[in-house]
Amino acid sequence: MGRVEGKVAFITGAARGQGRSHAIRLAQEGADIIAVDLADHIPNIDYPSATEEDLAETVRQVEALDRRIIATKVDIRDRAALKAAVDEGVGQLGKLDIVVANAGICVIADWQGTSEDVWEQTIGTNLTGTWNTLQTTTQHLIDNGGGSIIMTSSAAGIKGLPFLSAYVASKHGVVGLMRAYATELAEYNVRVNTIHPTGVNTPMGTLGGGAFGPLLEAHPKLGGMLANLLPIEITEPVDQSNAVLWLASDESRYVTSLELTVDAGNTQF
Amino acid sequence: MGRVEGKVAFITGAARGQGRSHAIRLAQEGADIIAIDICEAIPENPYDPATEEDLAETVRQVEALDRRIVASKADVRDFEQLKGALDAGVAELGRLDIVSANAGISGSPNKSQDIPDAEWKNMIDINLGGVWRTAKAAIPHLRAGGRGGSIILTSSDAGLFPYENISHYVSAKHGVVGLMRTLALELAPDFIRVNSLHPTTVDTPMVQNDAIYRLFRPDLENPTKQDFADAATFMNALPVPWVEAVDISNALLWLASDESRYVTGVTLPVDAGAAVK
Numbered sequence: 001m002g003r004v005e006g007k008v009a010f011i012t013g014a015a016r017g018q019g020r021s022h023a024i025r026l027a028q029e030g031a032d033i034i035a036v037d038l039a040d041h042i043p044n045i046d047y048p049s050a051t052e053e054d055l056a057e058t059v060r061q062v063e064a065l066d067r068r069i070i071a072t073k074v075d076i077r078d079r080a081a082l083k084a085a086v087d088e089g090v091g092q093l094g095k096l097d098i099v100v101a102n103a104g105i106c107v108i109a110d111w112q113g114t115s116e117d118v119w120e121q122t123i124g125t126n127l128t129g130t131w132n133t134l135q136t137t138t139q140h141l142i143d144n145g146g147g148s149i150i151m152t153s154s155a156a157g158i159k160g161l162p163f164l165s166a167y168v169a170s171k172h173g174v175v176g177l178m179r180a181y182a183t184e185l186a187e188y189n190v191r192v193n194t195i196h197p198t199g200v201n202t203p204m205g206t207l208g209g210g211a212f213g214p215l216l217e218a219h220p221k222l223g224g225m226l227a228n229l230l231p232i233e234i235t236e237p238v239d240q241s242n243a244v245l246w247l248a249s250d251e252s253r254y255v256t257s258l259e260l261t262v263d264a265g266n267t268q269f
Numbered sequence: 270m271g272r273v274e275g276k277v278a279f280i281t282g283a284a285r286g287q288g289r290s291h292a293i294r295l296a297q298e299g300a301d302i303i304a305i306d307i308c309e310a311i312p313e314n315p316y317d318p319a320t321e322e323d324l325a326e327t328v329r330q331v332e333a334l335d336r337r338i339v340a341s342k343a344d345v346r347d348f349e350q351l352k353g354a355l356d357a358g359v360a361e362l363g364r365l366d367i368v369s370a371n372a373g374i375s376g377s378p379n380k381s382q383d384i385p386d387a388e389w390k391n392m393i394d395i396n397l398g399g400v401w402r403t404a405k406a407a408i409p410h411l412r413a414g415g416r417g418g419s420i421i422l423t424s425s426d427a428g429l430f431p432y433e434n435i436s437h438y439v440s441a442k443h444g445v446v447g448l449m450r451t452l453a454l455e456l457a458p459d460f461i462r463v464n465s466l467h468p469t470t471v472d473t474p475m476v477q478n479d480a481i482y483r484l485f486r487p488d489l490e491n492p493t494k495q496d497f498a499d500a501a502t503f504m505n506a507l508p509v510p511w512v513e514a515v516d517i518s519n520a521l522l523w524l525a526s527d528e529s530r531y532v533t534g535v536t537l538p539v540d541a542g543a544a545v546k
Contacts, residue, residue, distance in 0.1 A: 179545060186506035186542045198531070228531075229457040235531045242528035251519035254469070254512040257545040261535050265457055268450065268534035 002030025003249045008093045010034040010086060012076050012133055013103030015050035017202035018152065020058045021237030022100050022244050027067040029245060031098065034089030035059070036074040036082065044107050044118050047207035068093060076103050076129035083136040096140035098248045101133040101151040104170075106204055108211035110163050119166045126170035127177070134181060138190065146189030150247045151178050152240075153194040155266045158259060162222040163215045175259060182257035191256040195243050198263035199226075199234045206234070229265025271299025272526045277362045279303040279355055281345055281403050282372030284319035286473035287423065289327045290514035291369050291521050296336040298522060300367065303358030304328070305343040305351065307372070311395070313388050314374050315480035337362060345372045345399030352406040365410040367525040368420040370403040373441075375475050378484040381436040389437045396441035401448055404463075408456070417460030419525050422449050423517075424465040426540045434484060446536055453534040462533035464524050469540035470501050470511040506542025 009026045013019035014035035023033045035058060042049045055071050062069040070092055072085040090096050104126045107118045130151055141147030156164055157171035175194055182192040199205050216223045243262045246252055261267050278295045282288040283304035292302045304327055310318040324340050331338040339361050341354040359365050373396045376388060400422050411418035427435065428442035446465055453463040470476050477494065485500040486492035498510035520539045523529055538544050 182542060182545050183506065186545070187508060189507060191507070191542075229454065230460060230462070230531060230533060231458055232531065239528075239531050242523075243532070246519075246523045246528070251516075251523070252539075254507060254509065254516050254541040255520070255537075255539055256507060256542040258538055260532075260537070262529070262532050264531040265453060265533045268453055 002028070003245060003251065004098065005030030007031045007097035007248070008034065008090070008095055009098035009100060009248065010089065010096060010137055011100040011102055012036050014058050014071065015039050015054035016058070017204060018197070018200060018237045018240050019102045020061070021241045022102060023058050023069070024061050024065070025238060025241035025245050026098065026248060027062045027065045027069070029249070030067070032067050032093050033062050033069040034086065034093065035069055035071040036076070036085050037103070038075050039073045042105060044121060045105055045208060046108060046211050047203045076132055077124050079132045079136065082132050086136045086140065090140050095144045096137060097144060097147045099133065099137045099141065099147070099149045100244055100248070101130045101149065103129060104152060106164065106167050106208060108163050108208060108215070110215055111165055114165055122166035123170050123173070126167065127173040130174055131177060134177070138185065141190045142188045147191070148248050149181065149190065149192045150244050151192070151194045153178070153196050153259070155196050155198050155261065155263045157194065157196055158261070158267045161225055162219065163212065179257055186256060191252070193247050193256060193258045193260060195240060195247070196259055196261040196263055196267065197235060197240050198228055198266040200240060201234045201236050224269070227266070227269055228263070229269050232264050235262065235264060271297070272522060272528065273367065274299030276300045276366035276525070277303065277359070277364050278367035278369060278525065279358065279365060279407055280369040280371055281305050281399065283327050283340070284308055284323035285327070286475060287471060287514045287517050288369070288371045289330070290518045291371060292327050292338070293330050293334070294515060294518035294522050295367065295525060296331045296334045296338070298526070299336070301336050301362045302331050302338040303355060303362065304338055304340040305354045307344045308342045311374050311391065313377050315377050316375070316474055316478035345402055346394050348402045348406065351402050355406045355410070359410050364414050365407060366414065366416065366418050368403060368407045368411070368418070369423070369521060370400040370420070371423045372399055373423060375481065376435065376438050377480060378434040380434060384437055392437035393441050396438065397444040397448070400445055404448070404452055408461070411461050412459055417462070420452065420461065420463045421521050421524050422463070422465045424449070424467050424536070426467050426469050426538060426543050428465065429467055429536060429538070429544060449536070450534060457533060462529070464533060464535045464537060466517060466520055467536055467538040467540055468512065468517050469505055469543040471517060472511045472513055476511065504543050504546065505540070506545050509541050512539060512541055
């Protein structure tokens with residue numbers, strides 16, 4: 001018996017990286033998946049954008065586990081398109097138990113280098129897109145008699161980090177959103193929590209990180225803020241997924257409004 | 270394959286309640302157990318103490334799962350007793366991976382200015398000093414293993430927020446958070462992770478007794494379990510009066526397992542949302 005056997009999970013940003021890992025980990029433990037991803041070019045970022053082929057690979061890996069998956073190419077900034085994908089997935093799979101608001105972007109730039117475009121894009125995706133995800137899914141969870149919402153924030157949602165001001169603002173905003181929803185949804189037995197990764201071994205977490213180099217060379221005092229307490233450089237996507245799985249399962253049925261750091265102690269440092 | 274297969278866990282206060290539940294849940298997932306409990310009355314503590322029969326029942330239930338358990342009667346206020354019990358357990362079971370510093374008391378409710386000096390000292394000595402001594406006895410074994418480890422300290426929602434009339438308990442449980450954070454810093458280079466659990470009220474003998482009923486319902490002369498449930502439900506955000514011991518154990522299991530291998534320094538509430546209210 002899987003730890004989320006028979007449940008249905010909606011995951012944003014599921015084409016690769018943490019999102020794909022969440023889909024696979026939840027499917028391994030018995031869940032069916034509704035997956036969305038932009039799967040298209042994203043301007044301004046220092047790492048390759050996810051593709052439709054990436055999303056198809058997530059589908060392949062979930063189906064290889066004998067679970068069902070409905071995947072759609074959607075921009076979480078587009079409320080109407082997102083709602084259509086959610087409603088269609090819930091219609092086909094019958095209900096919704098778990099929401100993983102994972103989709104996000106990260107642009108590394110110092111304060112002067114942060115353009116209005118980058119600001120709008122980062123807040124629009126990481127914060128407003130996450131709000132759209134909650135707005136289009138919450139009623140399905142209530143209709144199902146309860147559920148678990150897991151929002152991906154960051155160590156940068158708890159403490160400041162240099163050269164990420166739009167990202168830090170968006171991820172702090174996610175914590176506010178989580179806390180507010182946790183209060184309103186508790187009476188419906190819908191739990192709302194955040195996870196806070198340190199660096200993760202994904203295209204966003206590795207390929208984009210090179211941009212820190214020259215900025216940290218110019219401001220060496222700040223480098224320590226990116227260091228982990230445990231003697232590791234980076235976590236794997238599955239480490240984040242194991243936290244998502246626990247929060248998604250009934251093992252955590254009385255856990256709500258928690259900021260769960262999976263950060264090798266980064267926020268303690 | 271269990272989620273903590275082949276690991277050995279040391280659990281204090283294991284005769285009943287959360288401690289017994291932790292022992293059983295970890296054993297279900299493949300761990301062997303070193304268990305201690307005082308099995309004796311604590312002066313002025315307003316509920317029936319755990320007994321040697323209770324500890325024997327924990328042993329019976331772990332053995333029924335085909336796991337090994339070494340159980341001793343030991344007091345977390347006495348370092349030599351504690352260390353002796355743990356050393357003997359490690360000698361028999363061969364290693365140590367997980368530490369659950371769970372033993373604690375509720376104490377008697379009183380306004381801060383009315384808490385007797387002896388009760389204050391006893392509370393701090395058990396609920397904070399006992400946790401420190403547990404870690405102190407365990408750290409050399411975890412380090413000697415060279416595999417890292419996971420230490421889980423049982424604090425409380427009262428370790429994060431104030432509650433009236435139990436300032437000794439609130440102070441001790443807040444202190445546990447400071448200890449957790451410091452240990453997390455000191456032990457990270459050895460890959461020993463340290464986190465704390467923060468339960469709301471749990472359905473155990475420490476909570477289900479007249480003193481706690483009166484603490485929650487000062488408006489009633491003889492409050493019943495139902496009167497307590499009404500007040501306790503109001504304290505939580507999720508619509509439940511209390512959580513079960515297994516809910517705390519499921520959080521402990523995750524922190525004990527390698528699933529959380531990069532999680533350290535976390536204050537983890539299992540509190541039905543009491544903290545958001």
